[in-house]
Amino acid sequence: MKNPYILTLTLLFTLTCSLRVVSAWPQAEDAPDKSTAESTQPTETKSVPTQNEEALQVVRDSRTRLFDFQSVQADMTQRVALGDFHFQASGKYFAVEGFKSRIEYSVKLGEMEGDFLEVCDGQILHTRRQIRTKPSATKTPTPPQVELTRRDIQKIIREIQLYADKPEAYRAAEMGIGGLPAVLASLERTMIFDAIREEEEEGEPVLVVQGVWNPNEQNRILTGLGGLSSQIQEFLPDRVRISFSKATLFPRKFQYLKKLTEEETSYRPILTVSFTNVILNEPIPAQRFSYIPPPGMEERDETAIFIEAIQKSAKVPTPDSATKAKNE
Secondary structure, three states: OOOHHHHHHHHHHHHHHHHOOOOOOOOOOOOOOOOOOOOOEEOOOOOOOOOOHHHHHHHHHHHHHHHHOOEEEEEEEEEEEEOOEEEEEEEEEEEEOOOEEEEEEEEEEOOEEEEEEEEEEOOEEEEEEEEEEOOOOOOOOOOOEEEEEEEEHHHHHHHHHHHOOOHHHHHHHHHHHOHHHHHHHHHHHHEEEEEEEEEEEOOEEEEEEEEEEOHHHHHHHHHHOHHHHHHHHHHOOOEEEEEEEOOOOOEEEEEEEEEOOOOOOEEEEEEEEEEEEEEEOOOOOHHHHOOOOOOOOOOEEOHHHHHHHHHHHOOOOOHHHHHHHHHO
């Protein structure tokens, strides 16, 4: 069986890399703070998922508003509870106009360490994922597992301009651009938002939107995990809860919830990412968005993957399928 530490790191990357918003300095031996909202909590449920149009509109308006800010910088805190593993984490998020952004986090779990970095300079979005064994006086160091990718977001933007009247295509494009807009675009694609209510968090009014899996998307993700699906499925969330600032619609908190039992309607958070000390429209040093890939290593180009996703979302045949149809 796969090393449990590697499996947990793989799962963490599966969750957080799709989110692209997590920064972590885990402390496996520390239990989560019981004074926080990380305890078991009731939540609104429906037997058949039905899209709540008001909730969906808040998600879409927040995504649009993120592009209107001149800049965003915020502290991030993360809590993860996956089985017996508990993490408490912190980090930062930066974004400015022109599609420039930076997200980075590190994970320490048992004998393993993992790092994730995403940097976009407005032209190319680079990602680096790395898993390695912690140095030890009794063990021979092993080379880290490193994955480098890149995508040309300007090509993605030019492609989406061909389908201005296709909302589905726009969501596919935003997922390729990265940052918090990619988080919301991904959630809109994979979740059905079925509830919304107004609450107060830390003295500030917030709009809380809840969602459940789109069954088709859930099946697609589990299929894509292949042999890992049976091990990971028990850790995958059943619901998502997003808290938006009512004043700015900035997403203050993302919570991924797991149902305790089939008979109960209570859920426990397995992943919570909170943004605090949010600063909008203030200058950020340009070097935050600079990146040089490690020497001697090749980045896998994912640009074509996102362009194909845009075309499929817009119901436009890809060149290969068009040629095949013509020959038939």
